[in-house]
Structures are given as C-alpha cells and as structure tokens.
Amino acid sequence: MTPLEILGAAINGTPAPRIPIFCNLLDQGPKLLGMPARDYFSQGEYVAEAQLKLLERYGHDNVWSLHYVGKEAELLGCNDILFADDGVPNVADFVIKHLDDIAKLEVPADITRHPAWQAVADCMSVLRREVGNTHPICAYITASTTLPSMLMGMDKWMELFLLGPFDLRDELLRKCSDFVQQHIAALRAVGANVLVYSTPFGSPQFVSKKMIESLVLPWMKRDLQGGATDDLVYYCGMSPFNEVIDMVFDELSIKTFYISPLADLPEAKRLIDTRGLTCGVIDDIKMIHWTPEQTREEVKRILDIGKPGGHFLFGTGVVSLAVPEANIRAMLDAAHLYGSLR
Structure with missing residues (x-):
C-alpha cells in the first residue's frame, strides 16, 4: 500500500500493514540544499526538492507545501519577512x-493572482507531479481567529479580541474568514490532500471553553462553510484540546485530531474512538535532549496507547533544527517497528 492508502485505511478503519507516520520537517530545507533561507524560500521548486529529499532520506509518509506561516500575511499585504x-x-x-488600518485591509479578489502565491503554486506543482498519487501532501491554514496575530501582533490582537471595539474586531474577523475560505479552495485546487487547520484559539488552554463555544466556534464554522471536511486536521499547535473534541465533531464535522503531547492521549483516544483519526504526537522539543533510546521508548509508549483499535496516526510537531539526526532516525525506525499491524 502507498502511504496515501495507509492514511486512508487508518481513517476508515480498514486493514493496512502499518499505521501512518507523519514527520514534519519544515526548517531543514535550506541547510539540506546548502543555501540561505531567503534564497531557499524564494522559489517553490526549492522547497519541493527539499521535501522530496527528506522523504527519501527518512522514509516517513508526508510532504509539506508550507513555506512559512508568514506567507499568509504576505498574501494580505505584508512586505517584510525576517x-x-x-x-x-x-x-x-x-x-x-x-485600528484604523482594519478598514483599509483588503482581501485580494483572487489570492492565486498575488505574486506571493506563485512560490506555493510552483511547490505544489512539483509535489503533485512526483508524489501526488502516493503520499499525503500537507498544507497549512491559519484559522480566522488566529490570523490577525500575524497582521497586528498577538498582544494587540488579544486586546482587540477580548476588549474591543467589537465592531472592529468582527470586521477584521470577517475579512480574515473571507481569506481563509479562499485559501482552502486554492490549496485544494493545486493538489493539497491534507489541510492542517491551525486554530490555537480552539484550545481551552488558550481561551475558555465557554468563549470557544460562543465566539470562536462560529468563526470556525464560517471559515469552513460549504466545503468538505474529510481532508481537514484539527490542530491547536501544541496546546491540548480534549475538552472540545466532542464539540468539534458535532459542530465542525472534522474527524482528524492532532493531539498535543501535553494532552492526555488515552483520554483523547477514548473520546475519538472509531469516529475519527487520533494523531498521537511526540514531544519533539524534549527530543532535543533525549538519547535515541529514550526516543524509541517514547514512540513505543505512544503506539502502545494508540494502536489498539486502529484509527491512529503517529506524528511530530515541527521538528526543530536542534533535534539530533540520530533521534529523528531512532523515532522513525521505532514508529515503523512498533507501528506494524502485521
């Protein structure tokens, strides 16, 4: 079976030789190709080449079209990336x-005509041609309630979000949600088949569950209105969100959950059960200091929890450049060994 078929089997609960294994290697590309980051991210073909080389080197299942999260801010007018x-x-x-700039903010009528989109389209073209029929191609979408933090800074956004003026807050959220709808459609059109919907405001660790239900959830529903959810992943960064899993099932119909390593994984697996896909995520920050043996033991622990009953994926957060090569290899070797379903 191809990695894409293995992912489908995990979602559907059908037989497969092993669980899916996601390893998110985003920051390793410039060093791998031996070029400065600015040059590397200037061409989508470079990003795609690095993703394919990393896939060949490590043998995990997924590639990424994501360049950097600030790309979304560029599509909305940011002219300076560090x-x-x-x-x-x-x-x-x-x-x-x-705050007066909110009224001036314009969402492009077609983001695919924006110059900043071209590198994304070029990257996706290569990935789709090379592995589009065999591997998950991941794309990143920032939810409307989180996107303003990239447009005005988190401190100012939190102040506006919590204290108002609420008419300006809602005007900004409406514009961001219009952008998110476009972004989702554009990524699907160029070949992304796994859409990671990033919504830190959807974690009770970030804002209260009551606020998620009354304020955040309606905007998430607007972001996703009119579209399928089968390819969406609910992701709150590394913040836990077990308390809202049932709400997300009921209100958003998202069935794949990227569980924080800080969350209670057995509880998350129990809550999701066979209704969807539980993604057990290793703490790749701790991996910086672990030995390969400690890494293997943690992979085994996660798989011992998640593998029984199926509907499980093993994954990472964003693997830091500081994680030793030996630990990446130990992690993936262990995931293949202990993730076998034969």
Whole structure:
C-alpha cells in the first residue's frame, strides 16, 4: 500500500500493514540544499526538492507545501519577512499598525493572482507531479481567529479580541474568514490532500471553553462553510484540546485530531474512538535532549496507547533544527517497528 492508502485505511478503519507516520520537517530545507533561507524560500521548486529529499532520506509518509506561516500575511499585504538561517521566517512588519488600518485591509479578489502565491503554486506543482498519487501532501491554514496575530501582533490582537471595539474586531474577523475560505479552495485546487487547520484559539488552554463555544466556534464554522471536511486536521499547535473534541465533531464535522503531547492521549483516544483519526504526537522539543533510546521508548509508549483499535496516526510537531539526526532516525525506525499491524 502507498502511504496515501495507509492514511486512508487508518481513517476508515480498514486493514493496512502499518499505521501512518507523519514527520514534519519544515526548517531543514535550506541547510539540506546548502543555501540561505531567503534564497531557499524564494522559489517553490526549492522547497519541493527539499521535501522530496527528506522523504527519501527518512522514509516517513508526508510532504509539506508550507513555506512559512508568514506567507499568509504576505498574501494580505505584508512586505517584510525576517529570514534567519537558524530559525523560522517571521513577519517583520505588521499590516495593521493602528485600528484604523482594519478598514483599509483588503482581501485580494483572487489570492492565486498575488505574486506571493506563485512560490506555493510552483511547490505544489512539483509535489503533485512526483508524489501526488502516493503520499499525503500537507498544507497549512491559519484559522480566522488566529490570523490577525500575524497582521497586528498577538498582544494587540488579544486586546482587540477580548476588549474591543467589537465592531472592529468582527470586521477584521470577517475579512480574515473571507481569506481563509479562499485559501482552502486554492490549496485544494493545486493538489493539497491534507489541510492542517491551525486554530490555537480552539484550545481551552488558550481561551475558555465557554468563549470557544460562543465566539470562536462560529468563526470556525464560517471559515469552513460549504466545503468538505474529510481532508481537514484539527490542530491547536501544541496546546491540548480534549475538552472540545466532542464539540468539534458535532459542530465542525472534522474527524482528524492532532493531539498535543501535553494532552492526555488515552483520554483523547477514548473520546475519538472509531469516529475519527487520533494523531498521537511526540514531544519533539524534549527530543532535543533525549538519547535515541529514550526516543524509541517514547514512540513505543505512544503506539502502545494508540494502536489498539486502529484509527491512529503517529506524528511530530515541527521538528526543530536542534533535534539530533540520530533521534529523528531512532523515532522513525521505532514508529515503523512498533507501528506494524502485521
């Protein structure tokens, strides 16, 4: 079976030789190709080449079209991204500096015509041609309630989100949600088959469950209105969200959950059961300091919890450049060994 078929089997609960194994290697590309980060991210073909080389090197299941999260801010007018050769690119200049700028913010009528989209389209073209029929191609979508943090900074967004003026907050959320709807459609059109819907505001660790239900959830529903949810993954960064799993099933119909390593994994598996796919995630920050043996033991622990009953995927967060090569290999070797279903 291909990795894409193995993923489908895990979702549907049908026989497969092993569980799916996701390893999210996003920051390793520039070093792998021996080029500065700014040059690497300037061409989508470079990102695709690195993803394919990493896939060949490590033997996991998924590739990524994501360049950096700030790409979404670029599509909404950000003109300055800070590139670092030992870290993650980030927004260097906010689109919204004053509340008056919210009225001036314009969502492009067609984001695929924006110059910043071209690198994404070029990356997806290569990935679709090379592995589109065999492997999960992951794309990243920032939810409307989180996207403003990239446009104005988290501190100012939290103030506006919680304290208002609420008419301006809702105007910004409406524009962001319009963008998210476009973004989802555009990524699907170029070949993404796993859409990671990133919604830290959907975790009770970030805002209260009551606020999620009354304020955040309606905007998530608007983001996703009118579209299928079979290819969506509910992701709150590394924040736990077991308390809202039933709500997400009922209100959003998302069935794949990327569980935080800080969450109670047995509880998450019990809550999701066979209704959807539980993704057990290793703590790749701790992996920086673990030995290969400690890494293997943690993989086994996660799989001992998740594998019984099926409907399970093993995954990572975003693997830091500081994680030793030996630990990445130990993790993936153990995932293949202990994830076997034969």
